[in-house]
Every structure is written in structure tokens, then in C-alpha cells.
Amino acid sequence: MEDSYYRLLAQRYLEGTLTDNELEVFIHLLNEGKMDTYLKEAINAEMGITEENEAELQKTTNIRHMRNSWLKYAAAVIVLLCVFAAILINRLPSQQPIAASRVKHDAQPGGNKAVLVLANGDSIILNNASNGQIARQGSASISKVQNGLLAYKSTGADTANAMNTISTPNGGQYNIKLPDGSMVWLNSASSITFPTAFNGTTREVTITGEAYFEVAKNAAKPFIVNSGTQTVQVLGTHFNINAYQDEPGIRTTLLEGSIRLKTGSQSRVLVPGQQTLVSGNNIVLQKTTNPSVTTAWKDGLFVFDDTDLPQLMRQIARWYDVQIVYRGKPGEFAFVGEIKRDTRLTSVLKMLEASGVRFSIENKQLIIQP
Structure with missing residues (x-):
């Protein structure tokens, strides 16, 4: 019963269809490390990663958690097309992932x-x-x-x-x-x-x-x-x-x-x-x-190393040919990890939304609401 329920939560998280109660449960389970396997499975399924692909990733780790007075947890080590993707964030997610209703344009990679x-x-x-x-x-x-x-x-x-x-x-x-x-x-x-x-x-x-x-x-x-x-x-x-x-x-x-x-x-x-x-x-x-x-871009990767949100978004804007619009201050974020540059924009945003930043896409504008 737990397996099927956890898989459902992970899938709804990626789809952006969690209810408020389900999101509260999801965050609690995520903090306890109980969603690691199910979230990774859901993302692998969405991105078309097979068991054979994953077998090659011997050094890939699951979602990691860091706790102290200011950092509640670090979320979303994501296997993405055989690349280790870790997005470390500095606060609990306050919004659900990007939903279809907020996507009026999905930019393809360059x-x-x-x-x-x-x-x-x-x-x-x-x-x-x-x-x-x-x-x-x-x-x-x-x-x-x-x-x-x-x-x-x-x-x-x-x-x-x-x-x-x-x-x-x-x-x-x-x-x-x-x-x-x-x-x-x-x-x-x-x-x-x-x-x-x-x-x-x-x-x-x-x-x-x-x-x-x-x-x-x-x-x-x-x-x-x-x-x-x-x-x-x-x-x-x-x-x-x-x-x-x-x-x-x-x-x-x-x-x-x-x-x-x-x-x-x-x-x-x-x-x-x-x-x-x-x-x-x-x-x-x-x-x-x-x-x-610094040179990961020529090898087909975004690599973030304590990268703040504006710097990260400047890279996104140039590669996906979108205009970044902030609705409010960017906020204090530090991202660490890797994402392949041949990933479509909405898939990248789903990973970044684990940080609590809320996105919407309208035509060529990527609107950010920290």
C-alpha cells in the first residue's frame, strides 16, 4: 500500500497536481528520506531512462538531506539522461511544481x-x-x-x-x-x-x-x-x-x-x-x-556550483531564448549540480521548483515568483 501511495505522490508532484494536504505529506516524507526512490523512479520514467541507463550510474546518490538552523534540507538529486543532477536548496518548497496551466510555451533547448x-x-x-x-x-x-x-x-x-x-x-x-x-x-x-x-x-x-x-x-x-x-x-x-x-x-x-x-x-x-x-x-x-x-557548457552541461538564481537564469535565458521576468526579489538561493543542456525547459524548471521558486511560461517569457 505504501509503495503505490508514495509512487502516486511522486507522480503528482511532477505533474503539479498535489493537493495542499498531499503536498504537506510529500514534504514530510521527503524530509525523512522516504521519497528518494519513488521520486527518482518517477523522473526516470518521465525522461525515458531505462534500467540499463541507470546501471551505468554507479556513483549516483539519492536525495540528500542536510539539517541545521538555517538549511532545512537539500533536495532533488535527479538522474537525468545518465547525468547526475543535484539541486541543493536552502529552504522548504512553498509552491507546487510547474503545472500545465502555467505553461503556454515550452522552449526547446538550443x-x-x-x-x-x-x-x-x-x-x-x-x-x-x-x-x-x-x-x-x-x-x-x-x-x-x-x-x-x-x-x-x-x-x-x-x-x-x-x-x-x-x-x-x-x-x-x-x-x-x-x-x-x-x-x-x-x-x-x-x-x-x-x-x-x-x-x-x-x-x-x-x-x-x-x-x-x-x-x-x-x-x-x-x-x-x-x-x-x-x-x-x-x-x-x-x-x-x-x-x-x-x-x-x-x-x-x-x-x-x-x-x-x-x-x-x-x-x-x-x-x-x-x-x-x-x-x-x-x-x-x-x-x-x-x-x-566553467567549461561544462561546451560539453553539453549546465553545471551549478553555489550559483545564485539570477546567474542561473541568465544561462537559461541565453540557451532557451527566453526573457526572464521577476515578480518580486530573486531571493537567496544557492544551486549545485548538473543538468544536460539538451533537456526541454519545463523539465529543467520542475527540478528547480524544488527550491520553492515558482515559475510560469507565457510565450517567450519565463516569469519567476520567488
């Missing part, structure tokens, strides 16, 4: 979308282009190798290099192999401008938004990345730059090698694991960070 602008102003929508060579610029051939990857190959030296720009929309991402063999991953709402051949004494590019670089080594030609007020110079290394205008500053994270970061009169050399925040002409060294958190 994908490989970008536009290439050639030196002559012509535009090519890369997600519509066929694989193979799509253009030539001077001595450089430009080929779409596969969906999500564009490659440049220089066949000679140009006296004047053509400048190209690749930009992604909200809900887009793309991977570029530059003429020198360096690899660049562009996140949503981002761009990179670069020459079709690096013929000078440096290899210089300019970005907006967020980009991850794996720079081909060439000691004779330093690689330079311009983003806003900062310049990063490297010889060959792996690093990530987050330069969105709606973020508090330009965040640069080094994974491998070393880089020299400059802004105004300030300069700093980073070692692997370090991260800087540039605001105006000031460089602030952040705490040593886990680089995999």
Missing part, C-alpha cells in the same frame, strides 16, 4: 546554430548549409565539416587578410577550427572575428559573449584574444572567456598552460585553475575554481 559573415558582407546560415566547402576568402577555403563544426584552411599567403565573423544567436552554439589549427567553441549569443589567414607576427581575434579556446602552439606568433576592455595573450593553451554584457565583468578561466591578461595599465599572468574577473580596468583574482564547472 543547438548548433550560427551565421558566418564574409569580408564582402555576404552571410551564410551555417545550420542550413550543406557539408563541404561553402566559401573561399583569398587563399583560405571554408568548409562545413559536420553540423556544428566549421574549418578554415589557408593555402597560401595573402597580402591583405579578409576578416570573417561567426556569431551564434540565443539558443545557438558552434565550433570553429581557425586557420592556424586552433579550436574555438562559441556559446549562445556570442561571436568571434578573425582573419582568414594569420600572416602577421601575431594571431589576433576578437570575441563577444563566451568562448572556449584550445590554441595551437606557435612560439613565434602569440595568440591574442580581445574581449571588451581586456586582452589575453598566449602561446598555446586552453582557456575560457565569459564576456557577456549582462554579467558583472569579464571572467577568464585558465585550464592548461599560462596566459597573460591585460586591461588598462594592469597585467596578470594566470596559472591553471585560476580565474580573473575584469570590471572596467581592474583585475580581480577569483578563488581557485574547478575549471570543469
